[in-house]
Amino acid sequence: xxxxxxxxxxxxxxxxxxxxxxxxxxLRHMQTPGGYTMSVATTSCxxxxxxxxxxxxxxxxxxPRSGQPWPALPASFLDLARCAAARTGYADFTPExxxxxxxxxxAKLSLHQDKDEKDLSAPIxxxxxxxxxxxxxxxxxxxxxxxxxxxVHGDVVVxxxxxxxxxxxxxxxxxxxxxxxxxxxxxxxxxRVRVA
Ligand code: MD3
Ligand code: FE
Numbered sequence: 001x002x003x004x005x006x007x008x009x010x011x012x013x014x015x016x017x018x019x020x021x022x023x024x025x026x027l028r029h030m031q032t033p034g035g036y037t038m039s040v041a042t043t044s045c046x047x048x049x050x051x052x053x054x055x056x057x058x059x060x061x062x063x064p065r066s067g068q069p070w071p072a073l074p075a076s077f078l079d080l081a082r083c084a085a086a087r088t089g090y091a092d093f094t095p096e097x098x099x100x101x102x103x104x105x106x107a108k109l110s111l112h113q114d115k116d117e118k119d120l121s122a123p124i125x126x127x128x129x130x131x132x133x134x135x136x137x138x139x140x141x142x143x144x145x146x147x148x149x150x151x152v153h154g155d156v157v158v159x160x161x162x163x164x165x166x167x168x169x170x171x172x173x174x175x176x177x178x179x180x181x182x183x184x185x186x187x188x189x190x191x192r193v194r195v196a
Pocket of ligand 1: 099101109114124126157159163164165166167168169170187189
């Protein structure tokens with residue numbers, strides 16, 4: 001379910017809080033299990049953060065870069081995620097993790113499924129900020145051709161039910177300049193990892 005512009009009124013505040021998280025847990029380019037370096041830079045906040053290295057993808061309570069817990073999930077993020085989930089029929093969504101992805105021009109995310117979470121009944125709520133992206137949205141089978149959607153600043157998408165295990169990705173980010181974020185796109189994804 002696409003909530004166009006849902007976060008537009010809160011963008012300045014969300015960005016401020018994102019910058020505070022990034023100051024405590026800096027963005028970094030994770031290694032994939034296959035030995036590549038991701039073009040997208042990531043960090044996390046919440047009880048668990050998403051990590052990737054030669055051993056695989058997983059959620060971890062400590063930031064491997066600092067050995068410290070990830071920054072707490074800010075109350076304003078929790079409110080926003082809960083509110084978007086409730087709007088689309090998910091009454092008690094309590095995310096434990098917010099993955100923050102930063103794209104600069106050329107950065108992309110190859111087609112993948114999100115299945116490192118144990119609770120696949122919970123949706124994933126995503127929020128896009130900054131430069132627009134071409135988002136690829138396939139089905140649960142990699143073979144099916146993906147649909148393309150343009151996601152712009154302030155858009156929130158709630159991915160639940162049959163779309164939860166859909167293959168998805170992001171095309172290389174086109175160059176541009178965004179009034180608030182400059183030459184980048186930031187995507188937040190709110191996730192329930194453990195079964196509540
Ligand atoms: C559809 N991020 O972090 S957000 C990711 O724009 C990720 O940074 C993209 O895919 C980004 O894993 C896409 C939209 C999204 C997130 C999770 C999904 C779509 C999804 C999970 C299942 C299906
Ligand atoms: Fe994903």
